[in-house]
Amino acid sequence: MFNKEDFVGNWTAFITPFEEYESIDRDAFDNLLQKQVDAGIKGVLLLGTTAEYPTLSREEDTQITLRGIDIINQNASVMVNIGTNSTYETLENLKKYENIPGIDAYLVVNPYYNKPTQSGLYKHFKVIADESSRPIIVYNIKGRTGVNLETSTLLQLINDTNNIVGVKEASGDIKQISDVIQQTPNDFVVLAGDDGMTYHTIKSGGDGAVGVASNLLPQETTKFVNSGLSGNMQDFEDWSKYLQEFFDNEGIQTNPLPIKTALSYTGDIKEIFRLPLCPMDDDYKKNWLEVVKGYINT
Template sequence: MNFSGAYTALVTPFRDGKIDEERFREHIEWQITEGIHGLVPCGTTGESATLTHDEHKEAIRICVEQANKRVPVLAGAGSNNTKEAVHLATFAEEAGADGTLLISPYYNKPTQEGIYQHFKHIAEAISLPIVLYNVPGRTGSNVLPSTVARLHKDLPQIVGIKEATGDLIQVSDLIEQCGSSFTVISGDDFTVLPLLSVGGSGVISVISNLLPNKMASLCTAWNNGDIETARKLHFEMQPLNRAMFMESNPIPVKTALALQGKMDTDFRLPMVPLAEANLERLKSIMTEAGLL
């Protein structure tokens, strides 16, 4: 499967310390109605690092059920523990996900060979298409283009990567070394349009939790050759993109959804509510964007 276009890195609504299934299903349904191209449960934006294994599985199950094959579900199943990642990826496959998103091992800081062996071990345990996730700012290590090219060559089910380095030289090197059969997806809402311009395929987006139609329209406009519309949408979203990272993701985006009445502002420690001064800034930016 080719994971292209705009995919939403879904927030995970909580209520009373548990996943709020009703609000989660409503959010997924709204995303599909608004024209999003795909869904990603249990990523960074979904607070995956603080979900129990049972909750992680529950979030994937709910998303797969609610999507009901109307759009692809790329289920987050990564871990810095290879055995744990195999367990979660195996569940994603059993639950009916269309693919799995696997972050590179965080905290351990493995060598490039260790990163290669980690992903190779997971790929040999499942048959789902795999999209890698490279975000050095959170993991402490960078998955180099040469390592990605080696993985794609040796393990064809590794079909793409979510690139969140913000480094367009690295993106260009990836596309050059991996070839047109490999999907490079932006993991950074600021760089979707530049990434598309060098041959990227789309985005796994935070802001599309709020603006699914606009982000999907940007990708569609680019693919249709309507560069002017894509550029217009890019700049329209930039103020809100900046607001989504005024504090650590997903604090601002979940707060924004709560301000719209779509879910509670319920975070898992060590995530905490948005600072009061930033809350006022967020309200102002959302009002200007027509979201409040």
């Protein structure tokens, strides 16, 4: 049964740490995830873009999900990305996870590369929702998928399904975010899909964020989000100003390069990516780590 409060708050789009030869670093995974739980994070998104999901095998997907559920142990909510650019592959992912306990919701992204019409987007999400026994959070990110889920299409999906309960909104369009918040039902969850839009989303009446910065700064970002949700606007403003430089610079190169580089600098993980992702360019890395030092040495 859907409970909106299970989704309201600060979520982390969790990374995947790798060992040499690009195997999953299970010790680093366990330690980082435990830090999330200890920081009081609302929930963790597994297998998202930040996790380098397109480079993972389906066997690794299952291993990561099972391990994540075990470590979190009901101390936070768990969202698992099942979305691909193929409706039928997404349905296969759905079937794989349906019998695994401990998953609170699925994330389903706009089909990337295909650039479907609004009718195609509607049919894609509707087919998946009809087959799912769990709540679905739609992920609207035009920058990575080439297509925007229009608010009218989202409203139609909410009306025609029982389990599309929220959206991770990363359109980058302030007006669209505001429209989604204002036009969706009160029990619909609107989460900022990028850190830089968290302040606006919550101030406009949204319900939290699924962010990247919280991989490194789980306590700080949780205090930021929770202060806004609780109406403590002075703290909310102060945290926003404090975190702004980090948010402004974490996109200096493609996600998850900067956040994994920062976690490597702190010794939490090894600086290893899977192609086509690779270490940051030297100049960008130098500038980025100067920003990071200001947050981990204070």
